Amino acid sequence: MTEYTTVSIPKDLAGRVEETIEGTSFSSTSDLVRFLLRSIVIQHQQAGELTEAEFEEITTQLRDLGYLE
DSSP: OOOOOOOOOOOOHHHHHHHHTTTOOOOOOOHHHHHHHHHHHHHHHOOOOOHHHHHHHHHHHHHHSSSSO
């Protein structure tokens, strides 16, 4: 059985995500976040270790999306 943890995002971002996923195969904000994080992790696992620049780029993107402060 898979265990889960909670990730908090700002309510305004959650609202924008809900609007974005309307009409897609994503049934919830959690579905989209899992998909995005898996995609990022898989890309970087295939490429090898993250460089500091790649880590900073991901951090910036997540901050711009409202996932990090």
